Each structure stands twice: as C-alpha cells, then as structure tokens.
Amino acid sequence: MGGDNAPDMVIGGAKLALQRHPDLRFLFFGDMAHLSPLVHADRALAGASEIRHTDKTVLSTDRPSQALRQGRESSMRLAINSIADGEAQGVVSAGNTGALMAMSKFVLKTTSGIERPAICSTLPTMQSETVMLDLGANVDCDAENLVQFAIMGAAFARAVLGRADPSVGLLNVGEEELKGNEAVKAAAGILKAVDLPLRFHGFVEGDDILKGTTDVVVTDGFSGNVALKAVEGTAKLYSSFLRTALTSNLFARLGYLLARPSLQTLRDRVDPRRYNGGVFLGLNGVSVKSHGSTDELGFAHAIDLAFYMIREGLIDRITADMAQFSHDAESLREAVGT
Amino acid sequence: MGGDNAPDMVIGGAKLALQRHPDLRFLFFGDMAHLSPLVHADRALAGASEIRHTDKTVLSTDRPSQALRQGRESSMRLAINSIADGEAQGVVSAGNTGALMAMSKFVLKTTSGIERPAICSTLPTMQSETVMLDLGANVDCDAENLVQFAIMGAAFARAVLGRADPSVGLLNVGEEELKGNEAVKAAAGILKAVDLPLRFHGFVEGDDILKGTTDVVVTDGFSGNVALKAVEGTAKLYSSFLRTALTSNLFARLGYLLARPSLQTLRDRVDPRRYNGGVFLGLNGVSVKSHGSTDELGFAHAIDLAFYMIREGLIDRITADMAQFSHDAESLREAVGT
Numbered sequence: 001m002g003g004d005n006a007p008d009m010v011i012g013g014a015k016l017a018l019q020r021h022p023d024l025r026f027l028f029f030g031d032m033a034h035l036s037p038l039v040h041a042d043r044a045l046a047g048a049s050e051i052r053h054t055d056k057t058v059l060s061t062d063r064p065s066q067a068l069r070q071g072r073e074s075s076m077r078l079a080i081n082s083i084a085d086g087e088a089q090g091v092v093s094a095g096n097t098g099a100l101m102a103m104s105k106f107v108l109k110t111t112s113g114i115e116r117p118a119i120c121s122t123l124p125t126m127q128s129e130t131v132m133l134d135l136g137a138n139v140d141c142d143a144e145n146l147v148q149f150a151i152m153g154a155a156f157a158r159a160v161l162g163r164a165d166p167s168v169g170l171l172n173v174g175e176e177e178l179k180g181n182e183a184v185k186a187a188a189g190i191l192k193a194v195d196l197p198l199r200f201h202g203f204v205e206g207d208d209i210l211k212g213t214t215d216v217v218v219t220d221g222f223s224g225n226v227a228l229k230a231v232e233g234t235a236k237l238y239s240s241f242l243r244t245a246l247t248s249n250l251f252a253r254l255g256y257l258l259a260r261p262s263l264q265t266l267r268d269r270v271d272p273r274r275y276n277g278g279v280f281l282g283l284n285g286v287s288v289k290s291h292g293s294t295d296e297l298g299f300a301h302a303i304d305l306a307f308y309m310i311r312e313g314l315i316d317r318i319t320a321d322m323a324q325f326s327h328d329a330e331s332l333r334e335a336v337g338t
Numbered sequence: 339m340g341g342d343n344a345p346d347m348v349i350g351g352a353k354l355a356l357q358r359h360p361d362l363r364f365l366f367f368g369d370m371a372h373l374s375p376l377v378h379a380d381r382a383l384a385g386a387s388e389i390r391h392t393d394k395t396v397l398s399t400d401r402p403s404q405a406l407r408q409g410r411e412s413s414m415r416l417a418i419n420s421i422a423d424g425e426a427q428g429v430v431s432a433g434n435t436g437a438l439m440a441m442s443k444f445v446l447k448t449t450s451g452i453e454r455p456a457i458c459s460t461l462p463t464m465q466s467e468t469v470m471l472d473l474g475a476n477v478d479c480d481a482e483n484l485v486q487f488a489i490m491g492a493a494f495a496r497a498v499l500g501r502a503d504p505s506v507g508l509l510n511v512g513e514e515e516l517k518g519n520e521a522v523k524a525a526a527g528i529l530k531a532v533d534l535p536l537r538f539h540g541f542v543e544g545d546d547i548l549k550g551t552t553d554v555v556v557t558d559g560f561s562g563n564v565a566l567k568a569v570e571g572t573a574k575l576y577s578s579f580l581r582t583a584l585t586s587n588l589f590a591r592l593g594y595l596l597a598r599p600s601l602q603t604l605r606d607r608v609d610p611r612r613y614n615g616g617v618f619l620g621l622n623g624v625s626v627k628s629h630g631s632t633d634e635l636g637f638a639h640a641i642d643l644a645f646y647m648i649r650e651g652l653i654d655r656i657t658a659d660m661a662q663f664s665h666d667a668e669s670l671r672e673a674v675g676t
Contacts, residue, residue: 063516126575136511139519173474173563178401181477181560206567210575219564222519225511226561227568229544234572237464237548238608242580245597245604252600259584259593266583270576 001030001057001075002095003292003299010094011038013290013299015045020300021307024048027088029075031055054078058099060292067099068106076100080107083285090286090306092277094299100289101137101280108285111315113322116141117282118149118221119289120156123231124270125212131157131166132209132217135278136225143186146170146218150191151321152281153216154198159312160305161215169204169214171223179203183220194328197321206230235270273298277305281318286310339368339395339413340433341630341637348432349376351628351637353383358638359645362386365426367413369393392416396437398630405437406444414438418445421623428624428644430615432637438627439475439618446623449653451660454479455620456487456559457627458494460613461569463550469495469504470547470555473616474563481524484508484556488529489659490619491554492536497650498643499553507542507552509561517541521558532666535659544568573608611636615643619656624648 001007007030018024025048028035032053040046056073071077076095082088084107093100101117110117118134133153138145150168157166170188172180177188180203191200201214206227209217219227246256256263268274276298278289286309290302309315339345345368356362363386366373370391378384394411409415414433420426422445431438439455448455456472471491476483488506495504508526510518515526518541529538539552544565547555557565584594594601606612614636616627624647628640647653 124575126578139511139517171564173477173560179477206564206569207571207574209568210571222511223561223564226509226544226557226565230547230565230568231544231572233545233548234569235576236545237462238573238576240464241604241607245600248600248603252597255593255595255597255600257593258596259590262583262586262590262593265586266579269579 002060002093002100003290003294004094005293005295006094007031007035008038009294009296009299011035011045012296013303014049015042016296016300017303017307018045018048020304024303024307026050027052027079027082029054029079029082030057052078058096060096062096062099064096064098064102067096068102071099071103077103077107080104080285080287083108083287089310090288092288092290092299092302092306094290094292094294094302097278097289100287104280104283104285104287108283108287111282111284111319111322113326114148114152114282114318116145116148117280118152120153120279120281121228121277122161122275123209123228124275125210127212129161129275130209130212130215130217131161132219132224132228133281134219134221134224135228136221137280138221140222141183141220143183143190146183146187146220147190147325148282148322149218150187150198150200150216151196151325152318153218154196155314155317155321156279156281156309157215158197159314159317160308163215165199166215167199167201168216168218169201169208171209171217171219171227172203172205175203175205177203187218190329194325194332196325232272235272274301277302279305279309284315286315340398340431340438341628341632342432343631343633344432345369345373346376347632347634347637349373349383350634351641352387353380354634354638355641355645356383356386358642362641362645364388365390365417365420367392367417367420368395390416396434398434400434400437402434402436402440405434406440409437409441415441415445418442418623418625421446421625427648428626430626430628430637430640430644432628432630432632432640435474435616435627438625442618442621442623442625446621446625449620449622449657449660451664452486452490452620452656454483454486455618456490458491458617458619459566459615460499461547461566462608462613463548465550467499467613468547468550468553468555469499470557470562470566471619472557472559472562473566474559475618476559478560479521479558481521481528484521484525484558485528485663486620486660487556488525488536488538488554489534489663490656491556492534493652493655493659494617494619494647495553496535497652497655498646501553503537504553505537505539506554506556507539507546509547509555509557509565510541510543513541513543515541525556528667532663532670534663570610573610611639613639615640617643617647622653624653
C-alpha cells in the first residue's frame, strides 16, 4: 500500500516481473477490495498471487519508532512478518523508508557479525553498472562498519550482477593513502590486511562512482546519500538543459526529431526506473525499498532485485563471508597480539 | 608555474582577464626566460605586468609539509609572500592544492574567529549559480566549523555574486530536523538562534545543490568533495552518452548538425571553465586555486574571482561578520548561562 501510485503500480510491477520470472509467487498485503480486482484482471498474476487483507497502513509521515509501535497490523509489517513466518522469502515495498528499515531490522534481525545494515543500490556507469552502499542508513560509520559494507557489497556484486571477483573502492577525497578521515584510513588498513572474497582497489573519488572504476563503492551513509542525490540532481539538470536546447528553435526541433531514436536509447540507458530498488543488506532476510514515486516498470525492477537476491542465496553468502572474515580477523588479532 | 599547461595558460588567462578588467596588475613568479616572451607578446599585458624570476617550483607530487619546508623560494611561495609584503592583494595558482593551502595558511594566517579555512566554489544551477563549501580542506568538521563556513559563504555570495540577502542550506541526508549527524544538527541550532547576515534555509539534500534551492550550500570537506566530484562525474557521463547518441547513425548526425547551435549554448552553460576557481575562505588574503588541467579561459575565470573578491573587500566583510557573530554568540552564551 506504500508509494505515490500504490497499490496500482505495485500490482502492475508484479505482473511485469512475473512475465520475466514465471517462478515468482506473490503475497499482497493491503486493502482486499482495492487489490482484488487489480490482481484478478490478469489471469497469470491471479494464479501466482494471494491477497491478505488489512486496512492498516504505515503513512509516509510516520516516524520509524511510531510505525514500530503502532503499525503491528500494517500491510508493511505483515509483509515483513511473512518472511519470519517462513511464508515469503523477501519483501518489496515503496512505502516509508525509515519504517521499512526499522521494521525489517526488528523482525528479521541483523546478520551475525554485522553491526548495522546498510542501504545498497546499483547505478549506471560508463561501462555497465556499479554497486554502492551505504546510501543513507548510517550517518556515522567507523572502520568496522565500512569493512562490513565492503563484504556485503562484494557479495551483492557477485550474486546479483554476476561479477566473479568484484573490485571494491572506498570513497574518499583523494586516492593517496594519507587522505581522508580516520574511519576510511583504518578501513583501508583492514581491507588490505585480511584475505576477503573481493579485490580491494583502494580509495576512489566522487567521479569514480559513475566512471565505473570499481564494481563496488563503499562509503558512510552521509556521503553516500549526498553523492547519490548529487548524481540524481545533475542528471535532472542535464536533462532539463537538453530539453530546453532541443526545443529552443525550429532547427533544433528538426534536429531533435531526426536524432530522437538515438536520444531515446540514451534516455533508456540512464532511466532511473532501471536502477530502482534500495536493498537493505545485513539482515536475515531480503528487504527491498522501491522509490515511492516510481511506476510499474520501476517497481518490477525492485522485484527483480529481490528475486535475484533470493535465487542466488545472497543472505547465506553474506553470512558465510562474515563468518570467514570474523575468523580471519580474530586470527590476525591473535597474531599481532592485541 | 603550476598546472598542466603552465605557464602558457596562466599568461593567456591573465591577458583575457585584463581585457575584462583593465585595472588589473600582475606579478608573475617563475622562470623569467619562459615567462618574458609570453608576457611581452601582448603589449597591454606587458604594460600591466612585472615578472619576478625564480627557478624553484612546487611539484604536484610534493606533500604540503614538504612544500612548506623546502619551497621557500618557489614561485608559489613568493607569490603568496607578495600579499603579506603588501605588493599584491591576491594570488591565483593552478599548482599543488595542498601546498597552496598550507602556504597560504602559513603566510596569510586565518581570519580572527575562523578555526579552519575552507575551499569554496560556484556551481551552475537550474536558475543561475550557487556557492558551495567546504570542498575538501577539512574532512572532519564540527558545528562551529560549519557555522563559520556559512558566514563566509554568505559573505562570498553577497560580495561576488551580488546576492543581497543570501539563503544558506546545510547539506544533510534529509530535510527533517531529526536527520543527520551531530555536527549538522548542532550547526542548524546555532544558525537558527543567532542573528546573522544570511537567511538560514535549513537542511538541503544532494539534489538541491544544482537545483539552486539556496544561494549557499554548506557541508564538511569530505561530503563536499565527494558531492562536487560526483556532480562532475555525472556531467561527464552524460556528455559522453550524448556524444555517442548523436553520432550513432546518419539521422542522429544530421539531427546533431541542425541542433548544434542550441547544443553549444547548453555546453557553454555547463562549461567547467566557467566555474573554475576554488577560493580559500578564512584567510587574511585572497588565495584562489585554479584547476590544474584548465586552459586560459578557465584560468581567466579564476583571476576574475580573485578580482571580485578584492574589489568587493570580501576579506574585510568576513572579518566584520565574524566579529559580529562572536559578539552575538558570546551574548547568547551569557544569556543561556553556559
């Protein structure tokens, strides 16, 4: 029931995702009277779906703590509960981000060894796409948090993007070893010292994100959120300037008509709906946040992400990688006698 | 002598800036044999310039501490010294950023009340342009630092961009009061409580930078640097995608030819050379860092910035604003009894 165009775009997105992945099965939580005709309008979707009625919803204005206390019967909470109950393997929601994170954390619990879950997403790059985290869950991060993000981001890149040996960069204000705050410098030290299922590239800078310098970009939730929104803002400014330029006079409009198919390819390449879906990593269950203002195409992509995470057993991989890391880090600490 | 195309682009930039501002006078520091023919090739420039020979330069690979100790006779150091000696009113360099900052700080000293100088620049927005700081001088900032940046950024917006009553936004991961780390929350509290020569807008997010939501965007040097470079990287990615799209087939190329004048206007609008020049704010003197890889057009813009800062008495304005703020903050502390 969450998001600007819910539940219509949620159901529409499920229909699209089901066409791509016929193995998918859906549990929809929300207002039966509203959901039922939408689901039953498509025979394939109706056959793959079950609706659970609730008239309670989490509002976009609810504080996370408020949603946790008062939203026990909400569609969002019941959807997350269905994972803990073993009925579902993942949840996708376009609702209140803070509430979804708080409830997911409360119900699913964090993976062993992970102190704080992170929000992770993919972004388009020159070559293909890159994985970035944390995008806003943790405004203050220490070195341990950043190392955990690196391990989770690399597991995501292997499982969801199929990168066999993902490279990981730590976002910083320069590439030299001396640069940066204490957290990134200490994290770099750990990532260099411990043998992990990733290639540690070293520091990367803000322009490396879309350059695709590394498969994974790791940063704290403050810088990550600022960078992500700065990228989105720049893309919007460019689109707006381009639109103005290509409609400014008759020649430009004619030129636009001729170049339109090529420009459409460009538009598809950077279409934010193709990158919709903020994944909560570090929980014992798959929880994906869709942008609230997306449409069914965007929501289908968020479902795709959840599907790949489940199919590739991402949670188990992260748990295994973290166990290995904790073991290695322990040995290392013993070796250096601290 | 600093920068990829120095000293040719430095001299070329001075020539352009002199055409715009005939009152300008230049002291060039560097290799006389190299500089002299370049300066004397233009009669107007030769008449407005003096060359001071030195064969020592700061290298782009020098550490700031190294440059400070060993670069006492370098062109960069002598140029900064000329401000302290009362010969010049500002310095512009395309050389080593860290060295320029360290030397400027050492020679010029920080403005009374300013703990740490910041790097400030302008960026294009939907409407016009915005001022942003810190862009990388201070990776860790507390609330006091951020407040000082706000005061300096607002003074810059008034003096250089002519904004009579500049609005200031604090960069954060959300607009709600509860969001963010301790530093931004405490800084917001101070900016709300004290009467300053600026309009405090509240929190802004990464996409507000280029939206032009506020005249000034204030943040720590880590997030600021990451955001600036993320913006630059996105702009480059878009330009690259656009170039590919408009050369991908015959129709697109024809369309491009027709739309070219309009697209050129777009390109001019976001031309990074128009925004070249990182200003060190918080020092008792004007010190401007040009991008190392710029050309004479870009370098001329960096000189323009220094010129406006000097003509409008920016340093005195910041000093006065800081004195007023310290006085008010003191009264406030007395009033609340801390």
